[in-house]
Amino acid sequence: MKLDVKQEPKSETEFMTGADLFIQTLVDEQVDTIFGYPGGAVLPIYDAVYRSKAAFKHVLSRHEQGSIHAAEGYARVTGRPGVVIATSGPGATNLITGITDAMMDSLPLVIFTGQVASGVIGTDAFQEADVLGITTPITKYNYQVKTIEELPRVVKEAFHIASTGRPGPVVVDIPKNISAEVTAGSYPNTFSLPGYQPNVNPNPLQITKLAEALSHAKKPLILAGAGVLFSKASAELKEFAEKYELPVANTLLGLGSFPGSHPQMLGMAGMHGTYAANMALYECDVLLNIGARFDDRLTGNLQHFAPHAKVAHIDIDPAEIGKNIPTAIPVVADAKAALQALLTKDIKTDHEDWQKGLQHNKLTFPLWYDRSDELLSPQWLIDQIHKISEGDAIITTDVGQHQMWTAQYYSFDKPNKWVTSGGLGTMGFGFPAAIGAQLGAPDELVVAVVGDGGFQMTLQELSVLKEQQLPVKVIIVNNQALGMVRQWQESFYEERYSESLFIENPDFVKLAESYGIKGIRIEKETDAPEMLEEVFSYNGPVVVDCRVVQKECVYPMIAPGKGLHEMIGVKR
């Protein structure tokens, strides 16, 4: 039996809830994509999403971890904050890995979590978790909204904090009663943060000192990190390096900030860096770090890190300067502003012998790998992908061997094409990050290079790939093992392969097909070029199961505890 209910026409103001107000703040921030997953505490927000005719797209993941890694990929390629919505309790705790990942790699994210109603917070209510407590150490800042009046201000502040200075994740916890509250009011969103004033412009005195140090240098070196990418200073870096003939090494996350194929480029430095880059770090007399944080995977044993160098460090975060390496010339500034200031200086260049030595190292000790008769050699595979995509694809990875091989062999010539989990080293990052990257850059070729281990941590997101019709190419570098764990067990644990070899893996081709996605398996190098050509010319998503040699190791390598000059596996 149907009830005859009279439908009252609703006016806009009558139906304004906290959630509607919230959606309006996102529109004001020009958000175009939201990565989320609904649940009890965010029902009012999702109702507002449904009713709103806002110009943003909501991307429904299959696990909140998928949402947040996608938001990271989006943020990395667009430079704009990635926006995530999750429900309270398990929804929020499923985000933790991604939030920490974004914190370590300085990615701007604004994460909205639902919370149980204000009145029951602290009573262990259903799906209650102390989100503020849990996320305090892994966010740049976090909020719990206390009243509907402060909601617009809090959201505006959150976007400001996430995207300025050294970027990072900001969590906003919204109790359900506030998003459900009906209101007709409009509230101010003006804010003042006296304790948060990032210093963008360099101190002129420090720039002068730096220019003088470079003028006296016989063996100068630039180490370019992700800070160059965040401040969009790649053009300035190139101009600066070329003008004063300065060689450049990259950190893992800094790849793409300086053209990989540039003659002055020495390659990536660090644990699996090139001989030329690591020896340059070891021998240089002035080291200019631009936007890198001297991570232990870069420095190796600190006692042998740049032992002869006067260190200068440009960073927007003063706390990174002098944290690990004593620094003679600190420059607290945005990389772009600092480079622009340096470009106005008259710096003498007198280091021809140094340049020659570096070029010699580059030519004499290049990266190397063995080809294989059976299966694919993984390094060759990355080389092939580089060739086919003309070095112009956006590449995402997880962590481990495939990540290092991609960093080594996919020479990034342009900024913001490289999306990887550096600081936290998160398995399962690459594939969802590729979804976010493709949504952020719909016209670009996006390739997820993942391991068979990492892919299985977040492969449920294949549904999203299908649903959103995203033409991401997923390259599984499948060695049926946790390759890097296996490598360390081979090198440092006398080949005791404890729990690092997979006995069973799914049939990735059938798996892809069950999601309605094209799946291909490549097992021989002879077949690979043609099959890869087919993959890359296909207009849609493809999952490619590439069977690679299990026993391949990543070289060269600085063993843990060793110095930059103690690399192993430099020569074949």
Place this chain on the structure above:
Amino acid sequence: MKRIITATVQDRSGVLNRITGMLHKRQFNIDSISVGKSETEGISKMTFVIEVSDHQNLEQLTKQLNKQIDVIKVSDITDKAIVARELALIKVGSNGHQRAEIQGIISPFRASVIDVSKESMTIQVTGKPDKVEALIELLHPYGIKELTKTGVTAFLRGHQPKTVTDLHATPL
């Protein structure tokens, strides 16, 4: 080395948790923290006594504190002319005839007795940490039943001497 650090912070929810969490995460050893409202509405003052290993460690400490969004100003006032005080409540065991003796001990410290029972008395003392420590030491033989301290709170004196010798001549 022990440093006395003050921080002016925005009085937002979770600020103490955020700061102590950071100190814990970065392995700084906190001797004491005292927090209270300042002369300005919405602004609180924190005083930390923290053990640091060297100057680089100290620099990291002040930088990490400064990095906190809620922190407006950080000062290491250890080497300045400052007034620094803490308050301690000390409950000691005492029978009738010991009371006069204890009175005699605490009076040079300008401490006072704020509670007396049959078997105990509670003493309140305010001052620099070493003065408070000295009194606790003297009271030990009587049996300390309970002890609580507020932690140091401090700020700069109105007049800062210009030379180092002046500085050392200034009593805390």
